[in-house]
Amino acid sequence: MPNPPSGPAISVTGLRKSYGDKVVLDGVDLRVAEGTVFSLLGPNGAGKTTMVQILSTLIRADGGRVRVAGHDPARDPDAVRAAIGVTGQYSAVDRFLTGEENLILMADLHHLGRAQGRRRTAELLERFDLTEAASKPAATYSGGMRRRLDLAMTLVGDPRIIFLDEPTTGLDPRSRRTVWRIVRDLVAGGVTVFLTTQYLEEADELADRIALLDHGRLIAEGTADELKRLVPGGHIRLRFADAGGLESALRALGEGYLDEDALTLQVPSDGSVRSLRGLLTRLDDRSIEIDELSVHTPDLDDVFLALTGRPDDKESVR
Structure with missing residues (x-):
């Protein structure tokens, strides 16, 4: 090595x-x-x-x-x-060689001795769960x-x-x-x-x-x-049991997108623990109960699109 x-x-x-x-x-x-x-x-x-x-x-x-x-x-x-x-x-x-023969060929190309090459081949066949298929052509x-x-x-x-x-x-x-x-x-x-x-x-x-x-x-x-965290769009989504809790949370936090039908409040956040802890502390200080909480952060598709300005389809990232 x-x-x-x-x-x-x-x-x-x-x-x-x-x-x-x-x-x-x-x-x-x-x-x-x-x-x-x-x-x-x-x-x-x-x-x-x-x-x-x-x-x-x-x-x-x-x-x-x-x-x-x-x-x-x-x-x-x-x-x-x-x-x-x-x-x-x-x-x-090589599809015409068996799995074992492919590995032995590589061992020869690396100038491993016959015994060492066969030992290495056996180790790798076992490691990659290919022992049972070792004598079968790779085409299969x-x-x-x-x-x-x-x-x-x-x-x-x-x-x-x-x-x-x-x-x-x-x-x-x-x-x-x-x-x-x-x-x-x-x-x-x-x-x-x-x-x-x-x-x-x-x-x-x-x-x-x-x-x-x-x-x-x-x-x-x-x-x-x-x-x-380089791109916008991260948020914490809060759902409440009733409209009173929803309105109280909006007043306590001072910002967010309100969905009265779903009883949810979407608050901008970078998704960090510090941000989440601060939000929960402000609600707890006012004894506001949350029914459900979820954290949403941008994924790498969002990052790719935001930074390159290209659609994040498969052809774009090769």
Whole structure:
């Protein structure tokens, strides 16, 4: 196993890349902490694929400083490749080979000895729940099984950093959740995951930090909760047993959208514990009883649309 980086798993400063007059990456800065999931989102043409290609040594940057596992991809690509694994959107599985044969092939490509390669293959087949299907051609696998095999193949070389490009595209909900569990297990073991996804809920579910790339620039970065607080629309919805309680609450709070038919009051809020505590204290001081309370915050779809000005359909976030 390659030695883990002493600093961040990935560090990028002033990254630039152009194709002719087309600027694809325009001075991007980012840091990915070791043992975390970092998700990069952005509309088509934002520069996500180019970013991953640079970080994984497939193309060279025009400028800026890049370190992956402590190494410069341009000057020491072999050291970077020894530390990373890449799972693309489209499976790299050979459909005519069995699951076991696919893994043994990867072990050979990583120059593992025969005995070590077979041990590693057996470990991964068991880890990814593929032992029973090991001797069957990959062409007979379901989409979820092929994706699990694809991830297992990425792990043959025991990488410390994994680039996942839209890992659950086309999978059914159960298979998607299986992949999510695998990603969480990898991170719990110290692996760093750099994730691009077309599913905003996937980034919300998995990522420790999320960056939004648009027109070659990072326009926002933070945790999912931090990004959600960047856009308006958060509120606390209160429902009361009678009109008297509803009117008393409106007077006590001094603001809110009143729905007399539903006996509800919608109060603007960032959804934080501090905001909720303050609201409840003001109502409690006046002995106003609440029948039902719910907190509503913007989701990542709202963030994406507000910050990029584009519809948040699937085509926009690839």
